[in-house]
Amino acid sequence: MTQIRKNIAETKHWLRTARTLTEALPFMRRYAGQTFVIKYGGHAMGDAELSNIFAHDVVLMKQVGINPIIVHGGGPQIGRMLQRLNVETEFVDGLRVTSAETVDVVEMVLAGTINKSIVSAINQAGGTAIGLSGKDGNLVQARKLRRTKRDPESNIEKILDLGFVGEPTKVNPQVLAALEQSGMVPVIAPIGVGAEGETYNINADTVAGAVAAAVGAARLLMLTDVIGVLDKSGDLLTDLTVEDVAKLEADGTVSGGMIPKLQTCVEAVQGGVEASVILDGRVPHALLLEIFTDKGLGTLVRR
Ligand SMILES: Nc1ncnc2c1ncn2[C@@H]1O[C@H](COP(=O)(O)OP(=O)(O)O)[C@@H](O)[C@H]1O
Numbered sequence: 001m002t003q004i005r006k007n008i009a010e011t012k013h014w015l016r017t018a019r020t021l022t023e024a025l026p027f028m029r030r031y032a033g034q035t036f037v038i039k040y041g042g043h044a045m046g047d048a049e050l051s052n053i054f055a056h057d058v059v060l061m062k063q064v065g066i067n068p069i070i071v072h073g074g075g076p077q078i079g080r081m082l083q084r085l086n087v088e089t090e091f092v093d094g095l096r097v098t099s100a101e102t103v104d105v106v107e108m109v110l111a112g113t114i115n116k117s118i119v120s121a122i123n124q125a126g127g128t129a130i131g132l133s134g135k136d137g138n139l140v141q142a143r144k145l146r147r148t149k150r151d152p153e154s155n156i157e158k159i160l161d162l163g164f165v166g167e168p169t170k171v172n173p174q175v176l177a178a179l180e181q182s183g184m185v186p187v188i189a190p191i192g193v194g195a196e197g198e199t200y201n202i203n204a205d206t207v208a209g210a211v212a213a214a215v216g217a218a219r220l221l222m223l224t225d226v227i228g229v230l231d232k233s234g235d236l237l238t239d240l241t242v243e244d245v246a247k248l249e250a251d252g253t254v255s256g257g258m259i260p261k262l263q264t265c266v267e268a269v270q271g272g273v274e275a276s277v278i279l280d281g282r283v284p285h286a287l288l289l290e291i292f293t294d295k296g297l298g299t300l301v302r303r
Pocket residue numbers: 041042205223224225226228229230231253254255256257258259261
């Protein structure tokens with residue numbers, strides 16, 4: 001809590017000082033023409049003021065010549081809708097087991113309400129956003145996720161059936177290139193389309209990583225609800241290599257949702273993305289602070 005208060009205070013100060021533009025200008029020049037994929041989720045998405053600030057920051061990025069692509073989540077919102085509809089939901093290894101009934105609700109919430117509210121916020125902030133799901137223009141082609149788990153008692157590898165949970169097989173960057181050329185900001189819901197046209201529910205971090213690799217993004221920025229990756233004493237780790245990440249996983253420093261998040265970061269940099277960053281979406285203007293300051297904000301992962 002102390003660290004986030006400190007970060008918020010520093011951001012407010014940074015935005016008010018005369019050195020803001022002097023510090024930001026070299027970064028604006030450096031990143032002009034480059035693509036930044038932003039995974040948008042967590043608290044940053046649920047809070048009206050933070051959502052508004054996020055939309056303005058995206059528009060500013062676009063205005064200075066960066067090409068932002070947004071991939072959004074919405075797990076908590078899906079959960080609330082399923083509850084209203086009295087549909088039970090269960091997670092295995094952080095992934096929602098998705099029945100045929102559930103996938104309809106997932107698509108409705110992600111590609112409907114959430115996607116359109118982000119599009120609307122960016123347009124209100126002065127940009128031109130276009131909402132897409134992975135079905136539009138065959139953007140995210142997918143297949144049923146193949147996952148196995150070793151049963152600790154019998155030591156037998158079991159196939160997990162998570163229903164309509166998908167994994168990306170191919171991302172079609174043409175759609176995104178066309179939007180970039182027209183000055184538009186793509187906002188992508190993490191829904192994939194199967195070979196038979198079936199709908200897949202895909203973890204939003206996974207889609208963001210796949211999109212970042214497919215477009216050769218300069219950065220994959222993952223907004224979340226922690227200040228970044230913490231070491232065993234709870235201090236922020238600002239820079240990590242792929243080897244460092246493997247060590248942190250092996251010695252148990254990272255656990256839970258941070259494991260797949262870091263895996264996505266690693267896969268993105270191994271897939272050609274220059275660097276992935278996990279940063280605190282609760283900090284107003286987290287994007288600007290990360291992109292346009294020497295210090296950055298969260299944890300940067302590089303090859
Ligand atoms: N070493 C670590 N540093 C930071 N967070 C960690 C670490 N190990 C585990 N975590 C957990 O990972 C969570 C982030 O993953 P997740 O909740 O899946 O994020 P999101 O919902 O934004 O996708 C943190 O809230 C924290 O509880």
